[in-house]
Amino acid sequence: xxxxxxxxxxxxxxxxxAKWLGKCPHCNAWxxxxxxxxxxxxxxxxxxxxxxxxxxQPVATLSEIEASDFERTPTGQEELDRVxxxxxxxxxxxxxxxxxxxGKSTLLLQAIDDLSARLKVLYVTGEESGAxxxxxxxxxxxxxxxxxxxxxxxxxxxxxxxEQEQPAFCVIDSIQTLYSEHLxxxxxxxxxxxxxxxxxxxxxxxSGCAIVLVGHVTKxxxxxxxxxxxxxxxxxxxxxxxxxxxxxxVRAIKNRFGAxxxxxxxxxxxKGLKGVANPSAIFLSTHGEPVPGSCVLVTLEGTRPMxxxxxxxxxxxxxSPRRLSVGLDRDRxxxxxxxxxxxxxxxxxxxxxxxxxxxxxxxxxPAADLAVMLAIQSSLRGKALPRGFIAFxxxxxxxxxRPAPRGQERLKEAAKLGFSVAIxxxxxxxxxxxxxxxxxxxxxxxxAIDLLRELA
Numbered sequence: 001x002x003x004x005x006x007x008x009x010x011x012x013x014x015x016x017x018a019k020w021l022g023k024c025p026h027c028n029a030w031x032x033x034x035x036x037x038x039x040x041x042x043x044x045x046x047x048x049x050x051x052x053x054x055x056x057q058p059v060a061t062l063s064e065i066e067a068s069d070f071e072r073t074p075t076g077q078e079e080l081d082r083v084x085x086x087x088x089x090x091x092x093x094x095x096x097x098x099x100x101x102x103g104k105s106t107l108l109l110q111a112i113d114d115l116s117a118r119l120k121v122l123y124v125t126g127e128e129s130g131a132x133x134x135x136x137x138x139x140x141x142x143x144x145x146x147x148x149x150x151x152x153x154x155x156x157x158x159x160x161x162x163e164q165e166q167p168a169f170c171v172i173d174s175i176q177t178l179y180s181e182h183l184x185x186x187x188x189x190x191x192x193x194x195x196x197x198x199x200x201x202x203x204x205x206x207s208g209c210a211i212v213l214v215g216h217v218t219k220x221x222x223x224x225x226x227x228x229x230x231x232x233x234x235x236x237x238x239x240x241x242x243x244x245x246x247x248x249x250v251r252a253i254k255n256r257f258g259a260x261x262x263x264x265x266x267x268x269x270x271k272g273l274k275g276v277a278n279p280s281a282i283f284l285s286t287h288g289e290p291v292p293g294s295c296v297l298v299t300l301e302g303t304r305p306m307x308x309x310x311x312x313x314x315x316x317x318x319x320s321p322r323r324l325s326v327g328l329d330r331d332r333x334x335x336x337x338x339x340x341x342x343x344x345x346x347x348x349x350x351x352x353x354x355x356x357x358x359x360x361x362x363x364x365x366p367a368a369d370l371a372v373m374l375a376i377q378s379s380l381r382g383k384a385l386p387r388g389f390i391a392f393x394x395x396x397x398x399x400x401x402r403p404a405p406r407g408q409e410r411l412k413e414a415a416k417l418g419f420s421v422a423i424x425x426x427x428x429x430x431x432x433x434x435x436x437x438x439x440x441x442x443x444x445x446x447x448a449i450d451l452l453r454e455l456a
Contacts, residue, residue: 076114079275085258098239116146119168126177174214262302280307283359293379297371298410312375317352327357343399367404369395388420403427
């Protein structure tokens with residue numbers, strides 16, 4: 001028999017090579033080439049794997065195409081609906097990834113049980129047996145009287161079941177366990193994951209069934225398999241949170257039917273995941289009295305303003321001081337310390353500086369700059385900020401304080417939660433006074449530091 005030809009595929013980008021390389025020539029990632037069996041080219045006809053995902057349509061002028069909003073069906077989980085943009089869309093494909101045991105299957109089992117009262121649903125599991133799914137359902141207190149369950153990993157059998165059952169909503173748990181009989185590589189390989197996802201997406205678009213794919217993640221936290229998997233689907237959600245904490249975040253990083261960077265906040269209970277209506281309470285510590293180094297930031301996650309406590313600790317560090325941050329970018333912290341030194345005269349050259357965002361939240365927006373710098377100043381001086389104090393604003397290298405988007409909503413959210421003093425960029429100062437909130441507008445970081453000394 002002729003020896004089967006091997007091909008090496010990159011786990012990061014899906015690029016292929018005839019021989020093993022330490023560095024992928026397509027995306028320059030190191031040690032990502034994995035050996036698999038080269039597949040024969042797909043033939044034409046009914047079994048052609050490279051058919052279009054949708055029926056071909058004639059060329060039309062953009063202005064003449066009828067545009068209508070997508071009809072959405074709520075899942076019964078308000079926080080999940082928020083991330084999805086209002087609910088599931090007919091024919092939409094959602095990819096949800098997260099660490100093992102973080103609650104992906106639990107959340108989807110709750111959602112599919114709620115949806116079963118209005119739609120025909122199917123839960124396909126490749127990791128557990130039907131008895132295990134039933135046991136989890138009983139533990140969560142779910143009825144499950146209309147939830148159809150299939151324990152199968154063969155793609156062809158799953159597609160046949162979808163054609164027979166004709167569900168309106170289907171969960172595939174998980175995409176890495178499926179395999180297609182047309183490929184000889186093992187389940188979870190790049191070729192199998194890509195092929196199974198493409199076939200399921202094609203089925204969703206043709207039948208109108210909304211499909212949710214559960215994806216494993218790598219040790220770096222990215223969804224396992226090539227990035228092409230994220231390009232195929234309509235929506236990509238990431239489950240975040242520490243398994244030692246009871247709180248979970250679901251974040252949308254891609255959504256063709258809604259806004260990205262939306263988050264849903266859940267609390268893990270003995271009856272499953274429950275939505276958190278006021279997530280700001282999670283990210284605020286409960287101090288009896290104000291403590292040095294603590295500053296509350298009003299951050300924006302998608303369309304939701306949230307209050308997060310930032311804590312700074314400045315301590316003597318000797319000739320090689322450390323700069324550590326949890327929840328914020330470390331390089332940006334080094335830049336802010338340089339701005340503090342140059343424009344506000346706050347010297348931390350011989351000090352260790354530690355920054356932490358309470359509650360395990362990750363903050364990526366530059367509007368956190370001002371709050372970080374005020375927390376560092378507070379810890380260095382050993383004086384607490386006033387009770388009920390909040391701040392937000394981006395700080396440039398020249399020391400200017402730039403406005404943050406949707407500043408009025410941030411201030412109203414802070415006032416609603418009982419905060420009374422705010423330092424914000426001048427462009428974010430409200431035109432009308434906000435009841436219970438005193439707003440101080442600044443243009444430069446040195447003005448903010450001087451004002452802070454007066455308030456303290």
